[in-house]
Amino acid sequence: MKVLRRVALYAGLTLAALTFIYPFLWMTSATFKPPLEIGSLSLIPHNPTLDNYRTMWARAPFGRALLNSILVATTITLAVLVLGSMTAYAMARLRFRGRPILNAATMAILLVPGQLTLIPLYTLIVQLGWIDTYAALIVPYLFNATAILMLRQFFLQIPQSLIDSARMDGMSELRILFTIFWPLSKPVLSIVAIFTFMGSWNEVLWPLLVVRDQHLMTLPQLLTVFVLGGGAGSIGVSLASAMVLVIPVVVAYAFLQRNFIESMAGAGIKG
Amino acid sequence: MRAERRSGWLLTAPYSAFLIAFAIYPIVFAVVLVFLHWDLVTTPTFAGADNVRLLATDARFWRAVANTFIFLGIHVPLQITTALALALALNRQLAGRGFWRAAFFLPVVISGAVVAILWSNLYANDVGLINRLLTKIGLSPVPWLTDPRTAMPAIAVMVTWKNVGFYVIIYLAGLQYIARSCQEAIALEGATSWQRFRYLTLPSLLPQTILVVTLSTINGFQLFIEPYVMTGGGPLRRTYSVVLYLYNNAFSYQKMGYAATIGVALALIIGAVVFVQRQVIGRAEAL
Numbered sequence: 001m002k003v004l005r006r007v008a009l010y011a012g013l014t015l016a017a018l019t020f021i022y023p024f025l026w027m028t029s030a031t032f033k034p035p036l037e038i039g040s041l042s043l044i045p046h047n048p049t050l051d052n053y054r055t056m057w058a059r060a061p062f063g064r065a066l067l068n069s070i071l072v073a074t075t076i077t078l079a080v081l082v083l084g085s086m087t088a089y090a091m092a093r094l095r096f097r098g099r100p101i102l103n104a105a106t107m108a109i110l111l112v113p114g115q116l117t118l119i120p121l122y123t124l125i126v127q128l129g130w131i132d133t134y135a136a137l138i139v140p141y142l143f144n145a146t147a148i149l150m151l152r153q154f155f156l157q158i159p160q161s162l163i164d165s166a167r168m169d170g171m172s173e174l175r176i177l178f179t180i181f182w183p184l185s186k187p188v189l190s191i192v193a194i195f196t197f198m199g200s201w202n203e204v205l206w207p208l209l210v211v212r213d214q215h216l217m218t219l220p221q222l223l224t225v226f227v228l229g230g231g232a233g234s235i236g237v238s239l240a241s242a243m244v245l246v247i248p249v250v251v252a253y254a255f256l257q258r259n260f261i262e263s264m265a266g267a268g269i270k271g
Numbered sequence: 272m273r274a275e276r277r278s279g280w281l282l283t284a285p286y287s288a289f290l291i292a293f294a295i296y297p298i299v300f301a302v303v304l305v306f307l308h309w310d311l312v313t314t315p316t317f318a319g320a321d322n323v324r325l326l327a328t329d330a331r332f333w334r335a336v337a338n339t340f341i342f343l344g345i346h347v348p349l350q351i352t353t354a355l356a357l358a359l360a361l362n363r364q365l366a367g368r369g370f371w372r373a374a375f376f377l378p379v380v381i382s383g384a385v386v387a388i389l390w391s392n393l394y395a396n397d398v399g400l401i402n403r404l405l406t407k408i409g410l411s412p413v414p415w416l417t418d419p420r421t422a423m424p425a426i427a428v429m430v431t432w433k434n435v436g437f438y439v440i441i442y443l444a445g446l447q448y449i450a451r452s453c454q455e456a457i458a459l460e461g462a463t464s465w466q467r468f469r470y471l472t473l474p475s476l477l478p479q480t481i482l483v484v485t486l487s488t489i490n491g492f493q494l495f496i497e498p499y500v501m502t503g504g505g506p507l508r509r510t511y512s513v514v515l516y517l518y519n520n521a522f523s524y525q526k527m528g529y530a531a532t533i534g535v536a537l538a539l540i541i542g543a544v545v546f547v548q549r550q551v552i553g554r555a556e557a558l
Contacts, residue, residue: 013360017374019432024377025401027389041407087286095272096279102287108292115493116538119521119531120297120304126311137343143289173278194321203383204496205514209522220384227388235392242385253380255402257373260380267442 012147031240038235046221052240059231062244064215065222069245072137072218073200079142081189088151089177093163104153106145122209136210137218141200147192150266154182154188155181194256194263201249219245304531311525336540338423342512344490345427350487351480353435359472372443376436383433387500390429391416394501406424416502419509423425426497426510434490435467438483445479446472469550481552485545492541513537 030038031052033045047072056062121140130136133244158181166176182189207221214222223241232238253260305322307317357375357514361368378386393400394415402412415425449472457471495514498504504511513533521530 009363009365013365013371016357016360017371020374020377020436023389023393024381028395030392039401039403040399081286086282090279090282094282095278096273096276096283098287099279100288102283105290105295109290109298112294112298113489113492113538113541115517115534117294117297117534118517119527119534120300121293122521123300123304123309123311123527124292124297125444137519140293143286143293147292148286151331159277173282198380202384204382204384205518210517216492220382223388224384224496228500235395235398238388239392242388245382245385249380249382250377253373253377257376258369261372261376261440264376264379265437 024250027239027246028243030236031243033236035234035236047163052234052236053243056226056241056244059237060222060226061214061217062219062222062241065217065219066244068134068137068216069201069218069220072134073197075138076141076200077193077197079138080144080147081193083143084147084192085151085177085182085185086174086187088148088155089173089181091148092152092155093158093160094173106148110145110149118205118209122176125210132213132216134216137207137216140206141143144196147196150188150192151185154185158184191263191266192261194210194259195266197247198249198260198264201245274429301531301535304528305535308530309527311527315528318528320385322528325529326532326536331508331511331516332513332536334508335511338509339494339513341423341493342427342430342494343488345424346431346491347484347487349427349431350435350438351483353431353446354438354442354483355476357435357439358446359468361443362446372436372439375439378433379431379436383496384500386429386433389495391501394425394429417506419507422502422506425428426494426501430490430494430497434487438487441479441482442476445476449475478550480551484548484552488544488548489541492537492544 005267024045029043029045032048032050032051033040034047037045037047090096091099091106125131125136125140128135130139161175162180166180171179202220203218204220204224207218208224210216211221214225216223223245225239227238232241305320306320307315308318308321361371361375365371392398394402396402396414396417397411399412399415401415403411413421416422453471454467457467462470493514494512495518496514498510498512499518502510504515514537517530517533517537520526520533
């Protein structure tokens with residue numbers, strides 16, 4: 001009985017895992033298949049080809065989109081880490097007038113759904129003349145309330161004696177933050193870095209609103225526009241273009257899955 | 272003391288400026304836009320209650336709201352049961368727990384645009400993987416995304432698949448807090464495993480269930496890229512989502528006032544639904 005139940009458990013888990021992994025395996029194999037083979041259930045292409053990749057690379061600026069995505073996501077992540085830490089440090093460890101208001105405002109804006117501010121933000125970007133600029137993609141994401149609250153929570157637990165003795169040594173607040181607090185805060189910094197980067201990497205609605213020039217598009221937007229606009233022309237080509245977006249993420253996930261899960265689930269719970 | 276105060280202001284000045292420009296101003300301006308007609312080219316004109324009146328009788332908007340409720344009616348229960356089942360399985364003594372967890376979580380890290388494109392092909396009528404499997408076991412293929420009756424359920428299943436790993440982690444965290452001593456005590460009392468689940472596990476996981484319901488509901492109201500990529504809102508507008516309608520009003524019809532009105536209405540609907548859900552779950556708990 002007991003053995004049977006264990007067998008059933010592992011069979012069930014395997015089936016479940018296949019449900020999550022198989023579509024991605026099918027997708028990967030489909031990108032190497034000629035059009036006639038796409039319909040087959042087999043994961044191994046009979047006549048493997050790179051045509052799908054050649055076609056998609058030639059038809060739309062995916063290389064440029066890859067660089068745009070890296071630029072935008074990296075800039076936003078660095079800003080959220082550096083500027084967010086400065087803000088969180090002040091909110092956690094410095095006494096100044098206005099601090100309670102700042103704390104309350106940060107928690108309050110987390111409760112406001114993004115759809116409410118989407119259109120006013122869009123009109124703001126239009127009026128600033130930022131349509132089709134990197135600024136439109138980056139500036140509205142320079143600070144992140146969830147990140148600030150997580151960093152603040154962590155910074156609150158670092159002993160005051162460390163700050164006091166550093167101040168006696170004449171260290172500035174910025175030096176205390178980056179040379180004393182940061183090395184102690186690696187876990188929370190990596191959590192913030194991953195969910196910020198992934199959020200930016202996968203974002204598609206905002207770019208669809210503020211970018212129309214193909215050369216400024218990030219990967220998810222170019223992919224969506226390319227596939228919906230009929231530029232792909234075949235399943236193989238559209239899936240091959242999706243791979244550009246997937247491969248870097250899956251490689252990073254393979255190495256850092258524990259951090260990914262902790263970060264992306266943690267941000268959702270706390271956010 | 273004074274130096275500390277100055278540092279505090281200096282360090283938070285960029286954030287304060289950001290908050291005013293990109294959080295507080297847009298919230299205030301959202302409310303202002305409700306009372307404006309504006310196409311972004313000509314000067315805005317005062318609209319009075321036009322936008323609100325239009326919204327109240329706009330069949331497309333209410334169709335999108337109804338679609339969302341249909342989506343949630345399928346998605347939320349399915350999300351809870353699948354996440355709970357997988358979490359309970361993972362909570363046993365298992366070989367390779369990390370692998371299973373990572374497998375379930377994989378779709379969470381993949382872009383929604385990619386998942387939508389992938390599943391359009393899985394759901395495709397003739398060459399789609401799912402219909403191929405159905406015909407292989409002798410069933411007739413289903414026009415998943417082109418039949419008005421199956422299109423929204425198909426999207427709901429896909430979104431459940433994409434997010435379940437995230438909710439598994441939430442439930443797993445909750446399961447760790449159910450003390451082993453409690454489990455053993457109730458087992459000694461002669462409770463069957465179903466009774467243990469019904470009277471110990473399930474009630475103990477109430478905070479996690481509330482979180483799952485709330486987050487998946489909010490997520491459901493944000494449905495955009497899936498219908499945008501997979502169906503364009505069709506067939507017969509049955510997958511049209513509120514955010515898709517909002518996007519089209521702003522981007523295709525240049526109606527900023529009306530688009531903002533939809534945004535404000537959506538925020539209020541989300542708030543009301545989440546509030547009612549909490550009341551209902553809270554009452555169920557008291558029984």
